[in-house]
Amino acid sequence: MARRTFVVIDVIEILVHWYAGRPKSVVADSLGVNRETVAKYVAPAVAAGLVPGGPAIDRGAWAAYVAVWFPELVVADVRHPTFALIACHYDAIAEGLATNTATTVWQRLRDEAGLSVSLASFRRYLYAHLPEEMLRAQVTVLKDDLGPGEESQVDYGFLGMWLDPGSGRRRKVWAFVMVLSCSRHMFVRPVLRVDTASWIAAHIAGWEFFGGVTARTVIDNLKTGVLKADLYDPKLNRTYAELCAHYGTLVDPARRLKPKDKPKVENPMAYIRDSFWAGREFVSETAMQDAAVVWCRQVAGRRASRPLEGAQPAVVFEAVEADRLIGLPAQPYELAVWSTPKVGPDIHAKVGKVLYSLPWRFIGRAVDARESANLVEFFVDGTLVKTHIRKARGKQTDFSDYPPEKVAFLMRTPAWCRRRAGEIGESCVELIAELLAVNALYRLRSAQGVLGLAERHSPERLNAACRRALDVGDPTYRTVKGILIAGTEHDHDEPRPHAPVAVPAHLHGPARLFDDTFINPQQHSRPNEGLPRTRPANGTRPA
Secondary structure, three states, rough: OOOOOOOOHHHHHHHHHHOOOOHHHHHHHHHOOOOOHHHHHHHHHOOOOOOOOOOOOOOOHHHHHHHHOOOOEEEEOOOOOHHHHHHHHHHHHHHHHHOOOOHHHHHHHHHHHHOOOOOHHHEEEHHOOOOOHHHHHOOOOOOOOOOOOEEEEEEEEEEEEEEEOOOEEEEHHHHHHHEEEEOOOOEEEEEEOOOOOHHHHHHHHHHHHOEEEOEEEEEEOOOOEEOOOOOOOOOOOOHHHHHHHHHOOOEEEOOOOOHHOOOHHHOOOOHHHHHHHOOOOOOOOHHHHHHHHHHHHOOOHHOOHHHOOOOOOOHHHHHHHHHHHOOOOOOOOOOOOEEEOOOOOEEEEEEEEEEEEEEHHHOOOOOEEEOOEEEEEEEOOEEEEEEEEEOOOOEOOOOHHHHHHHHHHOOHHHHHHHHHHHHHHHHHHHHHHOOOOOOOOOHHHHHHHHHHHOOOOOHHHOOOOHHHHHHHHOHHHHHHHHHHHHHOOOOOOOOOOOOOOOOOOOOOOOOEEOOOOOEEEEHHHOOOOOOOEEEEOOOOOOO
């Protein structure tokens, strides 16, 4: 490998990074040099009494120092031939770094100003000419150590692929991890699904593992926990919010894409994959979870933790934190899943795989549905408007949710018709019984029509009209209605021979009386031509 030639700008860059407080190893990794080289060029500064983090020193002063300490170095910038292309955008870069990251500034200069240098060269230029701006973005503020029982951090981490012995399928396995910020004691639960039910069950199992709950729970912005991430007003998943309220812990979502907000649960992920998961075989998801509990107590809980100066997390937990947790509630939490279905024109809303009816006045509205183990409850603007017994699939309808006129036919069943006829009179009971004797559902509407006449006529008149219709041998809706209109329900004359039934309006041609007898309706008005004719032998109709 060719020996690298150092120039003044290289040494200034090393000194600026070191004086900003970065360790020598970090400076070496960032600038692509070895640690011995960094130590060589930093040594004169240390001998001169300069201490990282001291009074500000500009690049001109550093150049003067380098000229004295290392007179053999050249001033020319032979290592960065692209710096001249970037330098003409210096003002725009300085302004952009005030509000955006270095990558975004480079991307905008590339797309809008035609800058044709790589991102790596651009970042080298920034470290050389704008080191303070670059270092400011990397500053991490150390927070005070949290007291016992104050905070826990929760997240999912990918463990690996698992061959399910039962199905023969390869499946992804995720680790739900809960870490207590004070003692560093952790709970791990492998899961095959990361839905709301698994998320809730894992929290409950974790709190039962520790025997209590911390005052605050820091989570990532998963949809099972946070529906809409926001720094000031995040929208929590309603099921998860109910869980945390039931256990008395405050939910504190981390900022979006900010893993540093929950480092205590982010850092152990690699350790969990290596120590618990790698190289092990499990026969089921339950076996994984049982093994994880044992591992948390006997391995992870007994490890020497560097943040605790070598102390064991389980020992610290038992000594200072176990008694400071919020006690578990006396009543177990009932898992309820919230959703926001829309009520369709058929007055049903879908929850899971089931359609449930709601009062018709909510058609077209989105409602809040709470699905628990036994009930499905619907809320509008926080007010409970309907409750159903939970079903696994299908449809559940309360016909009282429909407008009465829309379900009159469905509500007035044969049983209802017989009961209503009894309220009117014996003759009505007899007529309805005859209508419903055969093909009850087919003739149900006719029975409903007869009973509906009671809305316009007194029960006495309707009962008498039914008696009259039975006497003439035509117990139909039209006959009863005609008798009431004509007012002949009390006519006790001898019944006349029953006339042939009139031809319905949608039928054409002669009405059939018997298998071989027809009558032409036009002959009723002609004298001496009212007798029925027999069918001709050839089967044709008479003219």
